[in-house]
Amino acid sequence: MDExxxxxxxxxxxxxxxxxxxSSDVKGKLKQLGVSPEAIRKVAIAMYEGEINMVIHANGGxxxxxxxxxxxxxxxxxxxxxxPDVEQAMKAGYSTAPDEVRSLGFxxxxxxxxxxxxxxxxxxxxxxxxxxxxxxxxxx
Amino acid sequence: xxxxxxxxxxxxxVLTGEEFLDREVRSACGSDMMSDVLAFSKDHSVLLTGxxxxxxxxxxxMLDIVCLVFxxxxxxxxxxIEMAREREIVVLETGHRMFSSCxxxxxxxxxxxxx
Numbered sequence: 319m320d321e322x323x324x325x326x327x328x329x330x331x332x333x334x335x336x337x338x339x340x341s342s343d344v345k346g347k348l349k350q351l352g353v354s355p356e357a358i359r360k361v362a363i364a365m366y367e368g369e370i371n372m373v374i375h376a377n378g379g380x381x382x383x384x385x386x387x388x389x390x391x392x393x394x395x396x397x398x399x400x401x402p403d404v405e406q407a408m409k410a411g412y413s414t415a416p417d418e419v420r421s422l423g424f425x426x427x428x429x430x431x432x433x434x435x436x437x438x439x440x441x442x443x444x445x446x447x448x449x450x451x452x453x454x455x456x457x458x
Numbered sequence: 459x460x461x462x463x464x465x466x467x468x469x470x471x472v473l474t475g476e477e478f479l480d481r482e483v484r485s486a487c488g489s490d491m492m493s494d495v496l497a498f499s500k501d502h503s504v505l506l507t508g509x510x511x512x513x514x515x516x517x518x519x520m521l522d523i524v525c526l527v528f529x530x531x532x533x534x535x536x537x538x539i540e541m542a543r544e545r546e547i548v549v550l551e552t553g554h555r556m557f558s559s560c561x562x563x564x565x566x567x568x569x570x571x572x573x
Contacts, residue, residue: 338516345520355522362520363496370513410497420491423509423517428493435497 323351323385329369329396331378334422341366344383351385353458360436360456361390367429368394368452374419375399376450389438392454400446408434459483459568461525461548464504467566468552468559470527474539475548481524485571488529488560492517499523500571506559510534515541523547529556 325347327340345362365381372379376398384391401407407414408430415425434440437454444450462479465472472479487499488506492513495505499521506527507514515538518526525548528534533551534542542549552559564570 335512338513338520342516342519359520359522366516366520367493367496422511423490423492423507423513426491426493428491428497432493432497 323347325383325385327381327383329372329378329381331373331376334373337370337373338366340381341369348385348390353385353390357390357456357458361392364433364436364440364454364456365392365394367432368392368454370424371429372396372398374415374424379449387458389458390456392456393451394454395449395451397449400448400450401442401444402446404442404444459566461504461550463566464525464527464563464568465550467562468527468550468554470550470552473528473534473549473551474543475525475546478524478546478548481548483524483568486560486563486568487570488556496521503571504563504568506556506563508532508556510538512538512541514538515545515547518542518547519545525550527552527559529554529559 348358376396379396382393406412410431411427413425413427419425438457439455441453461481483504484502485500486504487495489495490509495517503523504525505523506529508529510532527550531553
């Protein structure tokens with residue numbers, strides 16, 4: 319792998335059962351590229367949580383994944399409501415997800431903490447009423 | 459232990475993955491909250507859950523879960539079983555409740571993995 323590989327995914331807000339397809343695809347591609355299992359696991363978990371968040375909270379969005387020999391960069395961009403209090407959202411257990419989402423197995427308040435836990439670097443840019451962009455990096 | 463041991467201990471039915479019963483399992487995790495599973499699960503794990511939707515399979519896929527156990531008689535539909543089949547994940551179904559299932563496996567020597 320000499321050049322960067324860029325993958326783009328549109329995340330549909332309509333179908334919760336399909337949430338995770340993009341992460342699944344990325345996992346498969348990283349495996350084909352011979353990326354280490356540890357890095358694949360970190361990317362898969364972090365991106366899956368982010369993808370679920372985009373479906374639950376942000377009406378979908380776009381994910382761009384850039385793979386280089388050095389690292390894997392994931393940029394998750396949505397035009398959702400934005401996060402009012404990022405510090406609070408980062409606390410384990412804090413959740414604003416509705417009950418119907420909890421009945422689907424999410425909304426435990428572990429999404430953003432998990433994304434931070436499994437990545438080497440994470441940055442959140444958010445503006446109320448405009449949207450949120452989360453950039454995560456996992457080193458090879 | 460192996461997936462076969464898990465199946466026997468729980469008196470579970472194999473819904474898919476009969477050919478992978480000799481696979482090794484090293485730890486287990488029991489939860490209906492997938493985010494908690496994503497936070498704490500380890501390698502070569504068994505996941506016990508009462509949640510029955512496609513996101514259980516996706517979560518298992520992301521974590522390379524070896525075996526899924528649906529507890530308290532929950533029956534996943536054919537779409538869910540098919541998703542597991544494609545991903546080569548063993549799916550078991552037991553009538554035991556979550557607490558009992560976890561206890562039986564723990565007693566037989568399967569731990570939750572280091573914190």
